[in-house]
Amino acid sequence: MSRTSVPRLVIVGGGFAGLWATRALARAPLRITLVDRRNHHLFQPLLYQVATAGLSAPDIAAPLRHILGRQRNVEVRLGEVVAIDRGQRQVQLADGTRLDYDLLLVASGATHAYFGNDQWAAHAPGLKTLDDALALRRKLLLAFERAEAEPDPVRRAAWLSFAVVGGGPTGVELAGTLAEIARHTLRNEFRHIDPASATVRLVEAGPRVLSTFPEMLSAKARRQLEKLGVEVVTGTAVTDIGEEGFRLGERFIPARTVVWAAGVAASPLARSLDVLLDRAGRVPVLPDLTVEGHPEIFVAGDLATLRQENGQPVPGVAPAAKQMGRYVANVTLARLQSQPAPPPFRYRDFGNLATIGRMAAVVHLGRLKLSGTLAWWFWLAAHVFFLIGFRNRLVVLLNWAWAYWSYQRAARIIFGDAGTATRDPEPPAEG
Amino acid sequence: MSRTSVPRLVIVGGGFAGLWATRALARAPLRITLVDRRNHHLFQPLLYQVATAGLSAPDIAAPLRHILGRQRNVEVRLGEVVAIDRGQRQVQLADGTRLDYDLLLVASGATHAYFGNDQWAAHAPGLKTLDDALALRRKLLLAFERAEAEPDPVRRAAWLSFAVVGGGPTGVELAGTLAEIARHTLRNEFRHIDPASATVRLVEAGPRVLSTFPEMLSAKARRQLEKLGVEVVTGTAVTDIGEEGFRLGERFIPARTVVWAAGVAASPLARSLDVLLDRAGRVPVLPDLTVEGHPEIFVAGDLATLRQENGQPVPGVAPAAKQMGRYVANVTLARLQSQPAPPPFRYRDFGNLATIGRMAAVVHLGRLKLSGTLAWWFWLAAHVFFLIGFRNRLVVLLNWAWAYWSYQRAARIIFGDAGTATRDPEPPAEG
Numbered sequence: 001m002s003r004t005s006v007p008r009l010v011i012v013g014g015g016f017a018g019l020w021a022t023r024a025l026a027r028a029p030l031r032i033t034l035v036d037r038r039n040h041h042l043f044q045p046l047l048y049q050v051a052t053a054g055l056s057a058p059d060i061a062a063p064l065r066h067i068l069g070r071q072r073n074v075e076v077r078l079g080e081v082v083a084i085d086r087g088q089r090q091v092q093l094a095d096g097t098r099l100d101y102d103l104l105l106v107a108s109g110a111t112h113a114y115f116g117n118d119q120w121a122a123h124a125p126g127l128k129t130l131d132d133a134l135a136l137r138r139k140l141l142l143a144f145e146r147a148e149a150e151p152d153p154v155r156r157a158a159w160l161s162f163a164v165v166g167g168g169p170t171g172v173e174l175a176g177t178l179a180e181i182a183r184h185t186l187r188n189e190f191r192h193i194d195p196a197s198a199t200v201r202l203v204e205a206g207p208r209v210l211s212t213f214p215e216m217l218s219a220k221a222r223r224q225l226e227k228l229g230v231e232v233v234t235g236t237a238v239t240d241i242g243e244e245g246f247r248l249g250e251r252f253i254p255a256r257t258v259v260w261a262a263g264v265a266a267s268p269l270a271r272s273l274d275v276l277l278d279r280a281g282r283v284p285v286l287p288d289l290t291v292e293g294h295p296e297i298f299v300a301g302d303l304a305t306l307r308q309e310n311g312q313p314v315p316g317v318a319p320a321a322k323q324m325g326r327y328v329a330n331v332t333l334a335r336l337q338s339q340p341a342p343p344p345f346r347y348r349d350f351g352n353l354a355t356i357g358r359m360a361a362v363v364h365l366g367r368l369k370l371s372g373t374l375a376w377w378f379w380l381a382a383h384v385f386f387l388i389g390f391r392n393r394l395v396v397l398l399n400w401a402w403a404y405w406s407y408q409r410a411a412r413i414i415f416g417d418a419g420t421a422t423r424d425p426e427p428p429a430e431g
Numbered sequence: 432m433s434r435t436s437v438p439r440l441v442i443v444g445g446g447f448a449g450l451w452a453t454r455a456l457a458r459a460p461l462r463i464t465l466v467d468r469r470n471h472h473l474f475q476p477l478l479y480q481v482a483t484a485g486l487s488a489p490d491i492a493a494p495l496r497h498i499l500g501r502q503r504n505v506e507v508r509l510g511e512v513v514a515i516d517r518g519q520r521q522v523q524l525a526d527g528t529r530l531d532y533d534l535l536l537v538a539s540g541a542t543h544a545y546f547g548n549d550q551w552a553a554h555a556p557g558l559k560t561l562d563d564a565l566a567l568r569r570k571l572l573l574a575f576e577r578a579e580a581e582p583d584p585v586r587r588a589a590w591l592s593f594a595v596v597g598g599g600p601t602g603v604e605l606a607g608t609l610a611e612i613a614r615h616t617l618r619n620e621f622r623h624i625d626p627a628s629a630t631v632r633l634v635e636a637g638p639r640v641l642s643t644f645p646e647m648l649s650a651k652a653r654r655q656l657e658k659l660g661v662e663v664v665t666g667t668a669v670t671d672i673g674e675e676g677f678r679l680g681e682r683f684i685p686a687r688t689v690v691w692a693a694g695v696a697a698s699p700l701a702r703s704l705d706v707l708l709d710r711a712g713r714v715p716v717l718p719d720l721t722v723e724g725h726p727e728i729f730v731a732g733d734l735a736t737l738r739q740e741n742g743q744p745v746p747g748v749a750p751a752a753k754q755m756g757r758y759v760a761n762v763t764l765a766r767l768q769s770q771p772a773p774p775p776f777r778y779r780d781f782g783n784l785a786t787i788g789r790m791a792a793v794v795h796l797g798r799l800k801l802s803g804t805l806a807w808w809f810w811l812a813a814h815v816f817f818l819i820g821f822r823n824r825l826v827v828l829l830n831w832a833w834a835y836w837s838y839q840r841a842a843r844i845i846f847g848d849a850g851t852a853t854r855d856p857e858p859p860a861e862g
Contacts, residue, residue, distance in 0.1 A: 039845045056487035058842035065620035078576045145509045189496035411489035414470045
């Protein structure tokens, strides 16, 4: 491909950082190519709802082409970036195509990480993509089916034992929703088991759940979880995870369904930037979000790491990614217009929300600390407001209203040929 | 498992026949076990909407356990029936379980068939399950992506060439919707291709599309399809299908996306009944829907074949399956109450509907023949009315209203890692 007089900006990743940068450059004299492995932008904060069958996958995703269809300076390219050639100023796609850039924004995000225990991945799936969510949904729903068909009481109990590893917002949301499904959604539907007898454990190695919230809200969250029927275990690390269960310190706990919500690592693309990464594989960026020595390369969102003035890193949350994306657009616009660079990036913290389950949430906004019903309504309003696309908002609201009144969940569909799974051939390792 | 004094009825398949029989027996003194390979009842008439990204999979499916949760004489069993032992009166599941029956209803439906050309299956997928629909959606949406990334004009044209084989209702619906997607939904979204330049062919070996409708409506349907931009080819058989295209008589037509809507065959379970099957693998049943020599075994829905008084077979459509299901329930109730058997099964034809695309459909109800806008509204009302579950109806209506006003389709999500597909290594066989 040939260079033209209009500068070429390649943006890798259509998440919050990449998409917000693209939109903020709608009127810029640039040729933008947005490359993503998937054809959709994903509203990740509601991914746990897809995993727990409350929402359909398309409810929280919108095609990138559609979002950007009218922005004429953008070309959307479905593809996987496998390498970045800083010397040639090219990114290389999996299909062999090389795209020239004058400016590059790498915002390929994060994936889940098992801290060197990759063998756990098979038994404790994580939640980052729609495919993860659908696989997890299948696993959760099938566990109840397997319990129903299992005559042996010890094995049956293992199928009715669920654990979520990691007490951050995703872990809390998953554990709370799982308890709700077991206690309410599935009521009356089985003949050999009582789904309400299922055990849902939330395991956090640190001293408290939701550690980025004030201690008072962590305590409230824990109490709300326990009221929903979740057994919260803090201060103990998971030391092993297998098909039959997991080890908590020295103790083995039978559980056929373990979900990983404990760790994230930056996308492997960070390595091809050839800079020293942090422990989680993230790229340290300068205060203008460029890579040292390469003012033409920006990194934003979960892939970047930047220390704030208070010494804390910018958190890996959606609002931070959006702000970084918009900041990169501003720096780019200033350069195109030969104006002075904007002041260094500063993360504006508008607050912190986490939902726990039916009518339970915690909200921390500056001095405002809410929990319970009011916090839940606040969380709902904020999430529906920020969902991309009018139609999605309406459908999501409708599904939630329905779920609220009926205790039912709209998307309880197991894909694939669920019935062909043969009965578990092995007894659990321990009772 | 031991026999009890309450007779055991095993129903294989939770489609229209199996589910309607189950519900009609809600108050019967029976122990019913409903076995299905999937956890949901599927509203098959709208499956093409999931395949063409208009609806989410959960919009047209409802968990069997939920539908039947309050019916206390039913147990739902997720499992695949692999054999029927008529001597022992047992069905065997894939996991080894054997279920005793006193009465058996086999209603495991049909799958698509390639008339001895099973090698076509890889290149021309069919549409029977939600998984089929999601795979087809992926294939359709990826074809436009591949065309956009393809610099060679001949190869690009092959990616923009679509064909639907089979001019029955499903084929007509798919072809009409595909043309709408190419002409309207994707407008403005690509930079290197014009999706509206895509070719959509509907190929029917017989003399006309919708052959079960009066000739006048077939002609109307053809004209409506052509107005939507579909090229309708009748009277010519497809003689080969490969990765690069298909052969129509002697002529090779490049097309990277071919959809199979031409043939169905009964579920392979029919063979384990050990009776002489018809050409499509269906089980010939007596007028009371039992198998000859086995008054305790009923067969209903697409798996059964029965000649009507007018010499025509009962058609393989949803209303016929529901009527058969209800009839089996009536025969069973009469036997339980030692009353005389009901008169032989008679299919009541309430009419025939097919939709073609935006505001285009044909309706045949006795002497009433409609086409165009009025027929479309009729079709819409009928389908929303018959969808199971209040919530689904509302969401489906909302999605349709949205699709109608915006030309957008709500579920344009490609699952899986779409970007890693490498570029096609082979040139098309012909230009």
